[in-house]
Amino acid sequence: MLKLHVTAAPVRLIAIDIDGTLLNPEFQISETDLATLRRAHADGVEVILVTGRRHAFALPIAQLLGFDLWLITSNGAVTRSLAGETFHRDLLPEPTCRDLLRVMQQFRGQTVLTFDSDGPGTIVIERLDELESSIQRWLEKNMQYIQFVVPIENALTTDPVQAMFCGPVADMQRVLQVLGGCGLPITVLRTEYPGRDLSIVDVLNAGCSKGHALERWVNYRRITREQVMAIGDNYNDIEMLAFAGHSFIMGNASEELRSRGWKLTRSNAESGVAAAIEHMLYGKALEAVVVQQIRGPAIVSSL
Numbered sequence: 001m002l003k004l005h006v007t008a009a010p011v012r013l014i015a016i017d018i019d020g021t022l023l024n025p026e027f028q029i030s031e032t033d034l035a036t037l038r039r040a041h042a043d044g045v046e047v048i049l050v051t052g053r054r055h056a057f058a059l060p061i062a063q064l065l066g067f068d069l070w071l072i073t074s075n076g077a078v079t080r081s082l083a084g085e086t087f088h089r090d091l092l093p094e095p096t097c098r099d100l101l102r103v104m105q106q107f108r109g110q111t112v113l114t115f116d117s118d119g120p121g122t123i124v125i126e127r128l129d130e131l132e133s134s135i136q137r138w139l140e141k142n143m144q145y146i147q148f149v150v151p152i153e154n155a156l157t158t159d160p161v162q163a164m165f166c167g168p169v170a171d172m173q174r175v176l177q178v179l180g181g182c183g184l185p186i187t188v189l190r191t192e193y194p195g196r197d198l199s200i201v202d203v204l205n206a207g208c209s210k211g212h213a214l215e216r217w218v219n220y221r222r223i224t225r226e227q228v229m230a231i232g233d234n235y236n237d238i239e240m241l242a243f244a245g246h247s248f249i250m251g252n253a254s255e256e257l258r259s260r261g262w263k264l265t266r267s268n269a270e271s272g273v274a275a276a277i278e279h280m281l282y283g284k285a286l287e288a289v290v291v292q293q294i295r296g297p298a299i300v301s302s303l
Contacts (some may be wrong), residue, residue, distance in 0.1 A: 004056075009224060009225065009226040009227045009245070009282070011045060011227055011228070011229045011246060011280055011281060012044075012045060012046060012221075012223050012224055012227040012228070013045065013046040013047075013048060013051075013218065013221065013227065013228050013229070013265055014037075014040060014045055014047050014048070014172070014216050014228075014229045014230075014277065015048050015072075015210075015228065015229070015230040015231070015236070015240060015244060016037075016047065016048070016049055016050065016051060016230075016231050016233040016273060017048045017049075017050060017051060017210075017230075017231065017233060017237050017240075018049055018051040018058060018061055019051065019052070019053070019191075019234075020193075020233040020250065020252060020268055021060070021231055021232055021233045021237075021250055021268055021272070021273060022049070022061070022258075022268075022273055023268065024127065024268045024269050024271075025268065025269050028150060028258055029061070029064055029133045030271045030274070032271035032274045033271050033274045034064070034065065034066075034278050035154070035272075035274070036271075036273070036274035037065055037273070037277070038065070038066060038067065038280060040277055041065075041067045041069075041283060041286070042241045043281070045281065046069070046221070047065070047067075047069050047205065048069060048070050048071065048214075048217065049061070049062055049069065049070075049071045049072070049236075050071075050072040050076075050158060050210045050213070050230075050232075050240055051071070051072070051073055051075075052073075052075045052189075052200070052202060052216060052236050053073055054074050054078070054114055054116075054122070054161065054189055055071060055073040055074070055075075055078055055080050055091070055116075055144065055212040056118060056122070057141075057146070058071050058107075059071070059074050059082070062082055062132055063082070068081075068082055068083075069082055069235070070082070070087070070217070072202070072210060072213045072214060072217065073138045074098050074161045074162055074202075075162070075189050075202050075209060075210055075236050076090065076204070076208050076210045076212055076213035076214075076239075077089065077090050077091065077092075077161045077162055077205070077208055077213075078090075078116060078201050079202055079213055079216070079217060081281070085237040087217070087220070088213070089161075090204070090207075090208040090212075090213070091116070091159035091160065091205060092159060092160050092161065092162055092163065092203065092204055092205045093159055093162055093185070093205065094156045094158065094159050094160070095161060096184055096185060096186065096205075097113070097156055097159075098153060098156060098162055098187065099184055099285055100184055100263040101163070101184070102164055103151055103179075103182045103184070104163075104165070104175070104178065104179075106178075107165055107171075107175055107178075108126055108152065109126065109127060109129060109130035109131070110130050110131060110134075110163070110166055110167045110171065110175075111125065111126070111152060111163065111164070111165055112131070112164040112166065112229060113125075113152060113155055113156075113160045113162075113163055113164075114125070114160060114162055114164065114246050115155075115158065115160050115161060116159045116161050118145075118256060119144075120145060120146070120147045120173070121143045121145075121147040121155070122145040122146075122147075123142055123147070124137070124144045124146075124148075124149050124152060124155040125146060125148060125149075125152070126148065126149065126150050126151065126299045127148070128169065129148075131166060131167075131241070132279060134166050134167050134168065134198050135166050135198070135200075137255075143151050144274050155277065156262060160209070160217060161204075162202050162203060163202075163203040164170075164200060164201065164202050164203070164205045165200070165201040165203075166198070166199075166200050166201075167198075167199065167278045168197050168198070168199070169192060169194060169197055169198070171199075172190065172192075172199035172200070172201050172286075173263065174200075175201050176188065176190065179201070179203065186203050186204065186206055187203065187204045187205065187206055187207060187209055188201060188202070188203055188233065189201070189204065189209065190202075190235045190236065191234045191235060191236045192234065192235060192254070202236065209229065209230070209236075209239040209240075210232075210236065210237060210239055210240035211238075211239025211240045211241075211242060212236065213228070214228070214243055214244070215238050215243050225243060225244060225245045226245035226246075227245065228243070228244040228245050228246065228281050229244060229245070229247075229248070229276075229277075230243070230244035230246070230247050231245040231247075231248045231249075231250070231265070231273055231277075232247075232248075232249065232250070232253075233249065233250035233252055233257070234254075234256075234257070235252065238257075238260075239302045241260075241262055243262050246280055247262040247263065248261075248262060248263045248264070248265045248272075248276040248280075249262040249263070249265070250265060250266075250267055250272045251265060251266050251267035251268075251270065251272055252267040252268050252269065252272075263276070263279075265279070265286060268282060280283075288291070292300065
């Protein structure tokens, strides 16, 4: 009797988060991760970065990889090439954003609006005092793009990419509670860094997420979800990880995320991206990967 052998679909695309995943705790890409990504690319596997960062802020990281690729940024709102070609944008409608700002009056000092532009006005805030203690490094790196507008509603001359609320975890839990009962047609995503007591709550158009954007891109590329590998570490990666046929969660992810059944790779301090790819593409056991990232050289982000 003939036996039917079913071969698993080969991985054709790897979707990778940036912060907490591709970047290590020193905001660097390890040589181990870099070499593995370049090998995968040379073997014909597409690499796409999928991040909460806006495009211009993610671009220097993508450029360090040394090959052409696309980026899904702002948690799925913008899909754009390294060269600047736009595939898709999913902006937050201006009337919805006005309603949001009205509902979130008590958090105005922790509110950030971002727009799909370049230069001053790309990022709009009313004041710095409540943001500086939480995201000072981010503010310093983005100061050339920041414009102060009071009231912040006056900046809404076009649809923003998103609204963002930043602050201590306890404060952002209250933000999530208010947003959960506001009834607006929006998507609410959170990113948490408990060790820094920092939480970021992103508000996007309804149906916008890393997972939705990745699915759109995969369909365009005529790739099945079984041919997609995804690697992430935080709550805003959940939709992306749920969509991909092969999902890996970083060792530095929270216990809550690590308990969801996705494969566990090493932490971002131990080149977990390389370990996952070596396992998935080249059959290397995850526990057998020995990493010398901390001692060895690294590719340093200019951010």
